[in-house]
Amino acid sequence: MLLIRADASVSMGTGHIMRCLALAQAWRGQIGPVKFVSSEMPNRLIDRLKNESFEVIMNDAAAGSKEDLQHLKTLIDDEKAVRVVVDGYQFDDSYQQGLADHNCRVLFFDDYGHCSHYEADWILNQNLGADPALYDNRGGRTKLLLGSAYVLLRQEFLGLGVKSRPRRKQIENILITLGGSDAHNLTLPVLFALKQIAEKTMDVKVLLGPGNPHRSSIDDVLSEFPCSIEILDNVSNMAPTLSWTDIAICGGGSTNWEMAYFGIPRIVLIQADNQLLACQSLMMAGCASILDARHTFDEFQLINELRLLLTSTSLIQQMSHANQNIVDGHGVNRVLLEIAPDGSSSHN
Template structure:
């Protein structure tokens, strides 16, 4: 059977994080399982995003411009793609129209509903508040909304299927992760805040791949009452999450991975655009809001008592775990990929 080419356009960096890249890789893996042949176009602005894509087995075409649509069109034609998947806040309505005028189906992964997507054939927003967003799309556009389409890599579904969670008041495994854009300073402040807890934890602190070590982080680890392990460029995030009793994390795409594996969350919103996800997860009952980082980056002191309360209340965590697993089942990438494959076959 002839494999169907797809071209992905996304970027990642310490500033914008790894969420765009990781969810594109998840969708690309699902497309490959269904007979697709994805290729990526990316800016070489950081090593980690390129490495993540290449380690997943996908070719990467490097582009110099911020969002060079002409280059994207050229590469899509070169590989024979019929569909271009764009996950990029910098893409404009004019970029989408240019792709459509060149004869491609246009698929957009989006969070904000703040652009005219009239040229798109397919739009995906995996966030819970997507059902309340009004998208400017054509009547023929397929719009996929909500965590049923959360784009997770297949290892999360595999671990979920073999996982049996048990909760005890003696649990002490804490995961601290703020995604691929996490800085060492942010993690250091969380470790300092956790030092106010009345009991000691085992803390796995995962840093973004490009985050440089800082004196503040070294000092926070040295002064901590907890057992601290600093992990960079983690390639086993699903395993680390599965081993956690509680996670302290931002309200980005990492939340859907934690939901899938039933990890209770203490969410710290690091930016205004994370507030809707944070609120939705709290409403659903799978997370508690630790607070919002201030404009100066200060971490709320509520983290230590909140994590302590969660660890000493296994019944509460069991309920949070079950509700997280209800929200995200780990099959969203397959569902989304099947709709893209159906679209491509229909258009042939």
């Protein structure tokens, strides 16, 4: 049994659950059963997990609290869990230490070194250029799994059977996706900016995640849009949409690794402090342009970046190749090889 402790909400987004889902799918396919444990999760995301036949155990304790930790330890014993995955910034070093003292082996997701000390068996930071120095203060048994070689992709992407498609010279298909919840409704000003420069030949899709509460305000912008535009709400399989996409405007979360796999040139909006380093690394690698939207939204900068992408075939090709070079689709298997119990290459 694998237990996954992770949460989702409008404020934190859905990325923690979705990347854990990639690991859950692979674990169940190669090793054994998986259950999710959560203190907070939108109903539509719970339904998504249940539709994939994953059990979701809800916990009333405050995330990261002593009560939360005790609830998880009790589940570990009751379920005879052989591994535990913990993903979320609300889980600190004391939470890790409590699990270590309980003699369970733990994979701990981390994006920017948010703990003062690390005691988990494995630390997974899949960001491009993840710095080992973030984890200098760690226990002797802690192993680091760092960088985009460990990017976790869900089966919907890997099952498509293609990494990318040739980039067309003329950009037509534009995807807007600002995360599973888009807490600050950045989709709205992005649409206003795109509306100013969109051409009739373009086709725009706006992807709204399972935690997005802003559908009504977004619908109001669609009238008199100069090109074809479609709202995709709570899509369970993103792979066909990414395969369709020429360029994208996206948030700074884990969707970037999915887009990298498909070689999609894009403009990335930094929505939170914990996304800054990862987004800067993507820009430095030539994978994307970035726009800092943590405090203010610069409509003119977005318009300028869009015009550059729409008119520069060479930039599109360079970005596409750079993206394909950082994510190869084998990350989830690399992680499984590290954390799987000995002799568990099939269901047990």
